[in-house]
Amino acid sequence: AQSVTQPDIHITVSEGASLELRCNYSYGATPYLFWYVQSPGQGLQLLLKYFSGDTLVQGIKGFEAEFKRSQSSFNLRKPSVHWSDAAEYFCAVARVKGSGDKLTFGTGTRLAVRP
Amino acid sequence: DGGITQSPKYLFRKEGQNVTLSCEQNLNHDAMYWYRQDPGQGLRLIYYSQIVNDFQKGDIAEGYSVSREKKESFPLTVTSAQKNPTAFYLCASSISDYSNQPQHFGDGTRLSIL
Numbered sequence: 001a002q003s004v005t006q007p008d009i010h011i012t013v014s015e016g017a018s019l020e021l022r023c024n025y026s027y028g029a030t031p032y033l034f035w036y037v038q039s040p041g042q043g044l045q046l047l048l049k050y051f052s053g054d055t056l057v058q059g060i061k062g063f064e065a066e067f068k069r070s071q072s073s074f075n076l077r078k079p080s081v082h083w084s085d086a087a088e089y090f091c092a093v094a095r096v097k098g099s100g101d102k103l104t105f106g107t108g109t110r111l112a113v114r115p
Numbered sequence: 116d117g118g119i120t121q122s123p124k125y126l127f128r129k130e131g132q133n134v135t136l137s138c139e140q141n142l143n144h145d146a147m148y149w150y151r152q153d154p155g156q157g158l159r160l161i162y163y164s165q166i167v168n169d170f171q172k173g174d175i176a177e178g179y180s181v182s183r184e185k186k187e188s189f190p191l192t193v194t195s196a197q198k199n200p201t202a203f204y205l206c207a208s209s210i211s212d213y214s215n216q217p218q219h220f221g222d223g224t225r226l227s228i229l
Contacts, residue, residue, distance in 0.1 A: 009155070032215050043119070043205055043220030044158075051215055090157060094214035102173070103218065105157040 002027040002093050006106035013081050014114045021076040021109050023091030033074040034092040034103070035065055044090060050074060061085070086113045117142045121206050121221035127229045128193065128200060136191045136224045138206035144219070146212040147189035151175060152203040152223075161204075164189055165212040193226060201227050 003026045013019050025031060032051055036044040048059025055067040065076045074091060091106040119140045128134045140147065145166050150158040160173030164183040178197025183189050189208075193200045203225050207218040 034217060036220075041223070041225075043121075043207075043222045044218075045220070046217045049215075049217055096214065102160055102163070103214075107155055107157040 002031055002095055002104050004091050004093050004104055004106035006089075006091055006109050008109045009107070010110045010112065012112040012114055015083050016080050019076075019078045019081045019085070019111070021089050021091075021111070023074045023076065023106060025072050025074065025091075025093045027072075027093060027095065029096060030067075030069060031093040031095055033065075033067060034094075035059065035063070035074075035076050036090045036092060036105075037061075038088045038090065038108075040087070047076070047089075081111075081113055083113045083115065086111055119206055119208055119219055119221035121204075121224050123224060124222070126224055126226045128226060129229050131195045133192055133194050134200075134226065136193070136204055136206075136226070138189045138191065138221060139187055140189075140206075140208045140219075140221075141187060142208055142210075142219060143186070144208035144210050145186070146209045146216070147183065148207040148209075148218060149173075149179070149181065149189070149191045150205045150207065152205055158205065161191065163212070 005024045034049045035047040038044045047063050050057050050067050088108045088110045090108045092103045094103050122137045148163040149161040162181040164170040180192045205223045206221045209216040209218045
């Protein structure tokens with residue numbers, strides 16, 4: 001079965017600084033990869049997804065992520081963080097199987113933004 | 116606007132009581148999901164439904180039940196058999212259950228024990 005690891009539970013960055021959130025997956029082939037964001041007390045919103053092709057994908061709110069097959073990683077980045085980016089971020093993977101498969105979520109990284 | 120509506124936002128359960136969480140979507144999605152979220156554990160799948168009148172157990176189905184009588188609705192019942200029900204519950208939907216389809220989430224229901 002696939003698994004996802006987000007090694008950082010909490011990260012604090014200063015407003016305007018760059019951000020990188022780590023995500024590593026375990027799966028025998030290239031899976032489908034997703035990043036979601038959750039504001040406090042709310043549901044999850046899709047930031048971006050990777051299926052195939054260009055390994056650098058652009059998402060909403062100025063986020064991007066890079067798929068690195070050799071490292072089994074799909075790290076999320078943003079060049080300049082805004083205070084409104086404070087939230088919890090989840091990486092998720094799904095097997096490239098088709099119907100009836102499930103998303104597996106990481107345990108999340110909580111981002112705090114220092115003024 | 117299309118979306119997923121979960122109600123109530125907060126719910127309290129007494130010992131031995133069953134409670135039902137509502138999830139309605141107007142996105143015309145075939146697939147619907149229920150997740151449980153606990154601090155530090157990410158999201159865990161309780162049940163999912165690929166199509167009306169069909170549903171499958173997820174990873175932590177014990178103590179929960181669902182129904183899918185209408186495409187728009189996927190209610191979750193937390194039964195008295197669920198001994199640790201305090202959590203944040205999230206409903207989601209996707210166009211189909213193909214693994215490349217992103218899921219759209221409601222704003223959740225927080226369930227607590229009285």
